[in-house]
Amino acid sequence: MLRKNFLFRLLGVFLVAAPLVLNGCSYIPWIGGNDDDDLAFEEDFPFEDEQPARQAKGSSSEDDFFADEGGFIEGGSDGDFASIDQGTDSRELKGDVQSLQSQQEALISKVRELEEILQTLEPRVSATQERLEGSLSAVTTQSEFLEPEVQELKMKVSQLNEEITRLKMQKMAGVAPRSMSRSQGVARATTPPEYNKALAAYQSGNYDESILLFQNFALSNPPSSLKDNILFWIGSNYLKLEMFDDAIKQFDTVVNQFPGGNKSHDSRLMLGVSYYKKGETSRAIEVLESALKYNPPSDVKGKILAQLSQIQ
Numbered sequence: 001m002l003r004k005n006f007l008f009r010l011l012g013v014f015l016v017a018a019p020l021v022l023n024g025c026s027y028i029p030w031i032g033g034n035d036d037d038d039l040a041f042e043e044d045f046p047f048e049d050e051q052p053a054r055q056a057k058g059s060s061s062e063d064d065f066f067a068d069e070g071g072f073i074e075g076g077s078d079g080d081f082a083s084i085d086q087g088t089d090s091r092e093l094k095g096d097v098q099s100l101q102s103q104q105e106a107l108i109s110k111v112r113e114l115e116e117i118l119q120t121l122e123p124r125v126s127a128t129q130e131r132l133e134g135s136l137s138a139v140t141t142q143s144e145f146l147e148p149e150v151q152e153l154k155m156k157v158s159q160l161n162e163e164i165t166r167l168k169m170q171k172m173a174g175v176a177p178r179s180m181s182r183s184q185g186v187a188r189a190t191t192p193p194e195y196n197k198a199l200a201a202y203q204s205g206n207y208d209e210s211i212l213l214f215q216n217f218a219l220s221n222p223p224s225s226l227k228d229n230i231l232f233w234i235g236s237n238y239l240k241l242e243m244f245d246d247a248i249k250q251f252d253t254v255v256n257q258f259p260g261g262n263k264s265h266d267s268r269l270m271l272g273v274s275y276y277k278k279g280e281t282s283r284a285i286e287v288l289e290s291a292l293k294y295n296p297p298s299d300v301k302g303k304i305l306a307q308l309s310q311i312q
Contacts, residue, residue, distance in 0.1 A: 191226065201213055202237055215234065229261075235248075239274055244277055245278075248274045251271040255271065265294065268294065273307060
């Protein structure tokens with residue numbers, strides 16, 4: 001067994017040594033070497049004592065070598081600076097990003113503060129708006145409540161003016177000489193009790209009763225001078241009852257059938273008021289402006305102008 005292992009080892013040594021003997025020994029200087037090859041080898045790698053001379057002779061080449069080496073150094077420095085610049089740029093970008101993030105956070109905080117302020121102001125604004133709406137509605141309701149009273153006061157003033165005119169006419173008729181004949185057109189200005197009763201019902205606010213009394217009086221063949229008055233007061237009662245179409249019909253009849261009567265101007269005024277109450281504002285303005293063209297008395301003209309200013 002030992003012999004067999006020895007043979008294997010010997011065979012391995014032979015296999016390793018044979019290539020070296022056949023190929024590689026020529027490069028070993030002391031084994032079968034060639035002097036020329038040795039010299040060539042020494043020229044390629046000079047000894048230390050020969051290096052100064054060669055350095056003196058070949059300074060230019062050495063300078064070139066170091067020049068080249070310097071070029072490499074310079075190239076290397078450029079690469080280092082480039083890497084340094086890239087690092088600086090990345091740090092600057094990071095700084096910019098951090099600055100933008102801080103600005104964004106500041107803006108977000110400001111927006112939240114504004115939202116909180118708005119949330120605190122919203123109830124106050126709502127409360128103020130509700131108070132204003134309540135005030136406006138109260139003023140509107142009060143004006144609507146007072147408007148009928150104002151109209152009624154105007155009507156009473158008109159009636160008082162009529163009474164004053166009637167009293168003046170009665171006074172003038174009482175002091176007139178008895179020798180004056182009826183053909184001269186002087187007569188006592190008196191009104192039947194039925195008419196006075198119906199007018200008193202209107203003044204008391206009994207509008208339905210006043211309408212019935214005026215209608216009954218109209219069927220009893222009243223004086224011609226009172227026919228337009230009857231229609232006018234019936235229309236005024238309808239207006240108080242907010243029966244605007246019936247009121248417009250009565251006032252329109254007075255204007256068309258009795259254009260020279262003592263109620264024609266008042267009927268034009270009340271016709272415009274009826275259209276306004278009905279909601280036809282443009283028609284009311286048209287009627288009232290047309291009424292001014294008929295040269296109404298000063299008191300009626302003032303009422304017409306006041307109504308126009310109220311509508312417009």
